[in-house]
Amino acid sequence: MRRLAIIGGALASCLAVTLGIVAISGASAQSGAQPAAEVAPTLTGVEQIALHAAAVDGDASPTGVEVASTTEGQAATLLDPAQEAPTAIDPRTNAPFAETPVYVVTMHGQFTANRRHVRNGAAVPSGTALNLIIDAKSGFVISMDPSSEAAAVGQVGTAQRLG
Amino acid sequence: MNRRSILVGLLALAMLALALPASASATWGGHCTTAEHCYGVAEWEMTGKGEEVKGLSSVIYTSGMYVPNVGSSFVDNEQWASFPQRKNYWVEDGQEAGLENCCSLHPFYAYDNKSGYHETDFPWTVEGYTWNSYTLEDPENNGTWCARYGPSETWGCMSGFPKYAKRVEVGAELADESKPENSGKDQTGVLHLNGLWEHWNAAYWVSTDSEECVGGFEDIAGYINWWTC
Numbered sequence: 001m002r003r004l005a006i007i008g009g010a011l012a013s014c015l016a017v018t019l020g021i022v023a024i025s026g027a028s029a030q031s032g033a034q035p036a037a038e039v040a041p042t043l044t045g046v047e048q049i050a051l052h053a054a055a056v057d058g059d060a061s062p063t064g065v066e067v068a069s070t071t072e073g074q075a076a077t078l079l080d081p082a083q084e085a086p087t088a089i090d091p092r093t094n095a096p097f098a099e100t101p102v103y104v105v106t107m108h109g110q111f112t113a114n115r116r117h118v119r120n121g122a123a124v125p126s127g128t129a130l131n132l133i134i135d136a137k138s139g140f141v142i143s144m145d146p147s148s149e150a151a152a153v154g155q156v157g158t159a160q161r162l163g
Numbered sequence: 164m165n166r167r168s169i170l171v172g173l174l175a176l177a178m179l180a181l182a183l184p185a186s187a188s189a190t191w192g193g194h195c196t197t198a199e200h201c202y203g204v205a206e207w208e209m210t211g212k213g214e215e216v217k218g219l220s221s222v223i224y225t226s227g228m229y230v231p232n233v234g235s236s237f238v239d240n241e242q243w244a245s246f247p248q249r250k251n252y253w254v255e256d257g258q259e260a261g262l263e264n265c266c267s268l269h270p271f272y273a274y275d276n277k278s279g280y281h282e283t284d285f286p287w288t289v290e291g292y293t294w295n296s297y298t299l300e301d302p303e304n305n306g307t308w309c310a311r312y313g314p315s316e317t318w319g320c321m322s323g324f325p326k327y328a329k330r331v332e333v334g335a336e337l338a339d340e341s342k343p344e345n346s347g348k349d350q351t352g353v354l355h356l357n358g359l360w361e362h363w364n365a366a367y368w369v370s371t372d373s374e375e376c377v378g379g380f381e382d383i384a385g386y387i388n389w390w391t392c
Contacts, residue, residue: 023266024228024291056235080278080321084307088318091287097318114197115235116282117273117336119243119253120204120371125280140263140286147279 041139059109068157073098101136191342192372203375203389204334215327218300218354227346230261236339237261245330272310346390
């Protein structure tokens, strides 16, 4: 009976999706997919995340991949000096999000950033550099900014070459 | 009917159910991909003399979300403030899925201005089946626009914009090679130059493809439902 129950459960899930009763999940939702458990990435993991982001943006072989460890606020201001450091409170720590430890990664390549938000009618952004901010607690990619300039990650931490 | 027959029948139905979304994806919207996003939105382009706003606020209720291609696609429910008077700069915020799994809703804001494209996706999630409040405004009236969540939590501010927006939009943006599932509704208003929050003066519903539908409710401009159809 257990096997039947498992298959029945799978069927119910499939039908739910097919019929449009689709899953949705928030921080404490009881059903649907839950956010992945937070696992701090190693430097190798950061490199894999960065290369995946580059591949999704059309260049699986970026060059000059560099990383530095810093805070989200410093990284955000590095990527856009006209942006004030985020003032959100990180509910995971109840501390300012600007103080959240992150990796800031930069690389060179030819990037067409299809997986970005744009308003209807606007072109997706592109660039010869891709600058990322990656949450050091979870590996979640906070920012993926294509640009004409690689971020000077050494300005906010000790730069290390990856790859 | 013995147990094996029941199992095979259930399995066949499960496989059929799995196959249906795949067959639908071949004609998803006619043209919708990650390279060509599709939209179901309400829009108000302020073409009248003196028509402009200094803020936009929406409560967004996402009731269905499923993004097939996690990690390379997304669906969001959001609002945009745009500045056609200056190189079509824009700023937006809302909630999205597809980043780490099919359905979890991550809040975000993004913008494009003279400093280029920038996006911040928050690692935490917000609830579905809940009215989540997002506000974009220029509180100091100096071209620095801020993204606010809830009644008072400012998440980020960005300078380099005009003081006033001349186009507002709200709804869904879908970027996936396969047809996602999404539904929700939105109640939105704008901040007039006199400091009062009001309903939109007008709204035009825009659906960029045949499989994203938009409709209104309560007969108020800017109050819309959207759903993949």
